Amino acid sequence: xxILAARSQPLVRTTRRAVRVSVGGMLLVALVAATPSSPFPxxxxxxxxxxxxxxxxxxxxxxxxxxxxxxxxxGLMATTTAAIGFILVLRExxxxxxxxxxxxxxxxxxVVAVLTLPLLFSRDVYSYGYYGRMVSTYHVNxxxxxxxxxxLNSLYRLTYPGWRSTPSVYGPLFTWLSAxxxxxxxxxxxxxxxFQLIAAAAFVGTIAIIARVVTRVRPERAVFAVAVVGLNPIxxxxxxxxxxxxxxxxxxxxxxxxxxxxxxxxxxxxxxALGMSVKASAVVPLILLIVAVVAAAExxxxxxxxxxxxxxxxxxxxxxxxxxxxxQNPTLGLLExxxxxxxxxxxxxxxxxxxxxxxxLLGDTGGDVGATVGRLLLLAMSAIGVFMIARRIWRDPATxxxxxxxxxxxxxxxxxxxLSPVLGAWYLVWILPLAWVLPRVGRRVLVLLSASFIxxxxxxxxxxxxxxxxxxxxxxxxxxxxxxxxxxxxxxLRHLRGRLPFDVDDGRPEFGDRFESGPxxxxxxxxxxxxxxxxxxxxxxxxxxxxxxxxxxxx
Numbered sequence: 355x356x357i358l359a360a361r362s363q364p365l366v367r368t369t370r371r372a373v374r375v376s377v378g379g380m381l382l383v384a385l386v387a388a389t390p391s392s393p394f395p396x397x398x399x400x401x402x403x404x405x406x407x408x409x410x411x412x413x414x415x416x417x418x419x420x421x422x423x424x425x426x427x428x429g430l431m432a433t434t435t436a437a438i439g440f441i442l443v444l445r446e447x448x449x450x451x452x453x454x455x456x457x458x459x460x461x462x463x464x465v466v467a468v469l470t471l472p473l474l475f476s477r478d479v480y481s482y483g484y485y486g487r488m489v490s491t492y493h494v495n496x497x498x499x500x501x502x503x504x505x506l507n508s509l510y511r512l513t514y515p516g517w518r519s520t521p522s523v524y525g526p527l528f529t530w531l532s533a534x535x536x537x538x539x540x541x542x543x544x545x546x547x548x549f550q551l552i553a554a555a556a557f558v559g560t561i562a563i564i565a566r567v568v569t570r571v572r573p574e575r576a577v578f579a580v581a582v583v584g585l586n587p588i589x590x591x592x593x594x595x596x597x598x599x600x601x602x603x604x605x606x607x608x609x610x611x612x613x614x615x616x617x618x619x620x621x622x623x624x625x626x627a628l629g630m631s632v633k634a635s636a637v638v639p640l641i642l643l644i645v646a647v648v649a650a651a652e653x654x655x656x657x658x659x660x661x662x663x664x665x666x667x668x669x670x671x672x673x674x675x676x677x678x679x680x681x682q683n684p685t686l687g688l689l690e691x692x693x694x695x696x697x698x699x700x701x702x703x704x705x706x707x708x709x710x711x712x713x714x715l716l717g718d719t720g721g722d723v724g725a726t727v728g729r730l731l732l733l734a735m736s737a738i739g740v741f742m743i744a745r746r747i748w749r750d751p752a753t754x755x756x757x758x759x760x761x762x763x764x765x766x767x768x769x770x771x772x773l774s775p776v777l778g779a780w781y782l783v784w785i786l787p788l789a790w791v792l793p794r795v796g797r798r799v800l801v802l803l804s805a806s807f808i809x810x811x812x813x814x815x816x817x818x819x820x821x822x823x824x825x826x827x828x829x830x831x832x833x834x835x836x837x838x839x840x841x842x843x844x845x846x847l848r849h850l851r852g853r854l855p856f857d858v859d860d861g862r863p864e865f866g867d868r869f870e871s872g873p874x875x876x877x878x879x880x881x882x883x884x885x886x887x888x889x890x891x892x893x894x895x896x897x898x899x900x901x902x903x904x905x906x907x908x909x
Contacts, residue, residue, distance in 0.1 A: 386425065389409075389420075395475075440801075482528075482599065486529070488522075550595070557594050563612050572790065578790055586804050610639065623640060626639055627671050635784055638767055644664065644667075647659060698779075777835070793860075796842070
């Protein structure tokens with residue numbers, strides 16, 4: 355056996371194990387999701403229940419006979435297995451031990467499988483449908499009216515109570531898309547399927563763009579770039595399974611990356627403006643793109659370049675938003691969204707801490723004031739972080755190179771997401787298409803967040819949690835997310851102070867180095883087999899052959 359063959363055997367074994375764990379974990383999650391009393395789906399329309407092959411398999415293995423508590427623990431085992439499989443398969447992809455073909459096939463199989471399952475992990479599609487019906491059926495402005503104004507609608511019972519009194523917080527392009535879907539599809543089941551299919555199409559488009567761009571730019575990272583999106587349980591079950599519009603945003607961000615590397619900066623700005631018309635968070639990479647383009651222009655042309663990019667991107671957004679513009683809600687829900695909270699956001703440590711301090715001083719009123727101050731403080735911290743990254747791009751030409759600029763987009767979005775008072779697991783999909791260009795810390799933060807959220811985002815409806823757990827509420831955000839937020843802030847500051855391009859590692863040891871490199875393979879010290887000598891040639895001793903007489907002399 356050759357040395358190359360001896361080296362490859364253990365690596366193939368680890369790859370097969372990683373694929374098996376990934377497939378097994380995703381299959382287990384699908385089986386639990388297809389069980390009627392599963393904790394994964396939200397409230398479903400009356401008469402709608404899981405069907406299809408996974409329901410048949412779940413009944414076959416006896417999951418349907420389990421009670422809610424037992425099924426929750428089986429679900430915990432399933433999500434933990436899926437998270438471990440995701441981490442293992444990413445390590446194989448990073449080290450080039452798994453093929454692009456395998457990753458693409460698994461990605462397509464996973465997304466097809468999730469389309470056979472019921473709605474998963476979120477009620478947001480009901481809000482999408484409500485705002486769409488306001489336009490297509492009631493002919494009112496969804497940025498002024500709320501679901502509570504139309505409480506006889508069949509979607510009212512299904513919409514999350516915290517959003518029933520809230521106008522739309524989504525961009526105008528997605529509002530038009532929702533209106534079109536609700537105009538063509540009247541049933542709630544049809545709306546759920548429609549939003550899931552939109553997310554699935556955006557998923558396929560995103561991984562196709564990523565595969566093409568990264569194969570051309572950084573081919574050694576292409577498989578990882580596709581795997582971190584395509585094999586991610588958060589993307590498959592939360593984003594596609596939940597029908598979230600965040601997948602559309604990921605598609606537009608990916609398109610902007612492709613256009614940036616093609617030196618079509620203005621079209622990249624158009625793609626990001628379309629993304630901003632789905633969710634406002636796309637304004638972050640758009641600002642950084644415009645800063646880079648203007649800074650790279652000759653000083654006398656900078657004003658004209660800035661005006662052109664602002665006019666094109668801003669004009670596109672205004673054209674889509676024009677029918678909805680008014681003075682009552684001029685930001686189209688942006689300020690409204692910032693007033694909401696979610697328990698797993700690291701920023702909750704600040705919001706709840708200031709709220710508790712205000713309550714000690716002024717009672718309930720002081721608590722409300724403290725919470726508002728906390729949200730404003732988080733917003734200011736996010737703005738400062740984006741500003742510092744933009745200033746570095748303005749001053750340093752090296753950060754305007756496409757790879758460094760795309761990494762800057764990812765760092766800025768990470769700062770915004772982790773400092774926000776609201777954090778959904780599906781927000782990660784904004785950044786995942788950019789993970790391939792990030793240094794070690796950024797990559798690992800995204801992977802760890804994905805893995806931890808698929809495990810801890812276990813129960814969609816609190817009523818399905820066993821009574822012993824219903825009263826447990828942490829007075830801060832997700833503990834791991836808090837630590838990862840600190841890690842991200844430290845790394846961003848290190849890049850800003852060290853004058854490193856945003857896509858470059860500083861070479862210092864970091865958490866996860868040994869794991870990411872994979873298992874060490876010991877190559878046995880085998881002496882080369884002797885080659886039979888030609889009897890016609892004189893015998894010549896070569897250095898690789900041990901010569902005992904010489905060894906004795908050296909001693």
